[in-house]
Amino acid sequence: MSTLYRLLTEDDTSAFxxxxxxxxxxxxxxxxxxxxxxxxxxxxxxxGQAVIKEVTTPYTADMKLGEQ
Numbered sequence: 188m189s190t191l192y193r194l195l196t197e198d199d200t201s202a203f204x205x206x207x208x209x210x211x212x213x214x215x216x217x218x219x220x221x222x223x224x225x226x227x228x229x230x231x232x233x234x235g236q237a238v239i240k241e242v243t244t245p246y247t248a249d250m251k252l253g254e255q
Contacts, residue, residue: 188243194235195235196233197233
């Protein structure tokens with residue numbers, strides 16, 4: 188059994204909410220609180236949310252986490 192970890196990031200738009208919702212629909216769980224930061228170079232707020240998922244396959248560095 189392995190625990191997978193991903194940090195989802197996106198501009199503060201509905202695209203971020205859809206990205207997190209998609210991960211939840213695929214069995215990922217929220218891990219911690221969301222984070223927000225101002226990207227001064229682009230003049231936008233950025234969001235981040237960590238998610239985790241338990242899988243039965245052993246972890247390898249070449250796994251495509253979004254496909255798990």
